[in-house]
Amino acid sequence: KAGVTQTPRYLIKTRGQQVTLSCSPISGHRSVSWYQQTPGQGLQFLFEYFSETQRNKGNFPGRFSGRQFSNSRSEMNVSTLELGDSALYLCASSLAPGLVRSSTDTQYFGPGTRLTVL
Amino acid sequence: AQKITQTQPGMFVQEKEAVTLDCTYDTSDQSYGLFWYKQPSSGEMIFLIYQGSYDEQNATEGRYSLNFQKARKSANLVISASQLGDSAMYFCAMREGRGSARQLTFGSGTQLTVLP
Numbered sequence: 001k002a003g004v005t006q007t008p009r010y011l012i013k014t015r016g017q018q019v020t021l022s023c024s025p026i027s028g029h030r031s032v033s034w035y036q037q038t039p040g041q042g043l044q045f046l047f048e049y050f051s052e053t054q055r056n057k058g059n060f061p062g063r064f065s066g067r068q069f070s071n072s073r074s075e076m077n078v079s080t081l082e083l084g085d086s087a088l089y090l091c092a093s094s095l096a097p098g099l100v101r102s103s104t105d106t107q108y109f110g111p112g113t114r115l116t117v118l
Numbered sequence: 119a120q121k122i123t124q125t126q127p128g129m130f131v132q133e134k135e136a137v138t139l140d141c142t143y144d145t146s147d148q149s150y151g152l153f154w155y156k157q158p159s160s161g162e163m164i165f166l167i168y169q170g171s172y173d174e175q176n177a178t179e180g181r182y183s184l185n186f187q188k189a190r191k192s193a194n195l196v197i198s199a200s201q202l203g204d205s206a207m208y209f210c211a212m213r214e215g216r217g218s219a220r221q222l223t224f225g226s227g228t229q230l231t232v233l234p
Contacts, residue, residue, distance in 0.1 A: 033221065043209065045221040056221055088161055092222075103212060105151050105170075109163035109221060 003029065004013075004093050004110035008103040012116045018079040021113045025072050025093030032074040033107060034066060049074055050096065080116045088112045120128050121145065122225035129230050131200045137193065138185070139195045139228045141210030147171075150214045152193040157207040162183065169193055183219045184201075 005024045013019050025032050034046040045058040049068035066076040071095075078085055092107035122141045131137035169177045169184045177184040185194040191224040192234065197204055207229050211222040 030178040032222055035222075042129065042226050043211075043222075043224040045223070048221060090161075092163070092164060106168055108165055109155070111160070113152065116162065 001034055004091055004108055006089075006110040007112060010089060010114050010116075012118065013081050015081055015083060016082050017076065017082060019115060020075055020077045021091075021115075023074045023076075023091030023093075023110060025074070025091075026070050026108055027058050028095065029093035029108075030072050030096050031094045032068055032072065032090045034074070034076050034095075035090045035092065036060075037090060037112075039050070043090075046076065056089050058090050078115075083117050086115060086117045120209055120225075121211055121223045122230050124210055124225035126228045127226070129228055130233055131197075131230065132233050133202060134195075134199055136196060136198045137230065139197070139208050139210075139230065141225060143193060143212050145191075145212065145213045145214050147149070148214075150212055152184070152186070153211045153213070155209045155211060156204075157209060159206070162168050163209070167195065174187070178215065179196045197230075202232050202234060205230060205232045209214045 004026055004068055008023045031050045033048040035043050036046055037043045046060055047066050054066045063079045068074045077093045090109050092109045094107045095108045121144050125140055125185045138143045149172045152169045156164045156166055162194045167177050167179045167182045176186050207212050207227045209227045210225040213222050
């Protein structure tokens with residue numbers, strides 16, 4: 001079974017631009033979460049989608065948005081990029097939300113998209 | 119207060135020896151899950167092992183085992199017979215059971231270096 005895929009793997013943008021990152025979950029997984037990883041702040045939760053609905057959102061400004069399609073693929077968008085948005089953006093998929101059980105609760109991560117804002 | 123605390127920024131271990139990476143957590147939930155992930159320099163987060171708060175036995179997955187001490191709120195990862203390929207950043211994470219939120223809260227990580 002193929003793992004989580006993320007495209008593109010690397011991006012270089014300039015301040016003020018916008019960017020869209022894509023994530024395809026493991027086949028059969030319906031929940032997708034996004035995380036930002038920076039040296040200073042570590043790993044921080046951005047948002048989680050299930051059945052095309054945002055179920056949870058982290059403490060990020062409105063410039064960060066996302067969506068999920070009917071095939072569970074997800075995109076996140078960052079508008080008006082700032083230098084501080086330079087980070088590794090990780091997508092994770094899991095079977096579905098539910099009780100804390102290992103079979104449905106484990107999130108599997110993709111390789112990430114490394115975004116550099118100049 | 120930090121929800122996940124990893125007090126060892128860096129650890130060294132000799133090849134073929136065992137190593138323990140520390141993790142303590144803070145939650146008032148009765149139902150929660152604890153995870154360990156490995157992140158090589160390539161960046162991908164690799165799932166290693168899971169422990170549920172109601173699991174009575176410590177989780178094991180091959181060379182990885184989780185030393186779960188619920189009363190002390192600790193979930194230490196033990197890697198037996200270390201290999202050079204184990205050199206990576208290791209993160210402890212928790213998912214609390216309240217509601218349907220599935221976000222993982224991560225610790226700051228431990229950089230493990232396996233010496234030949």
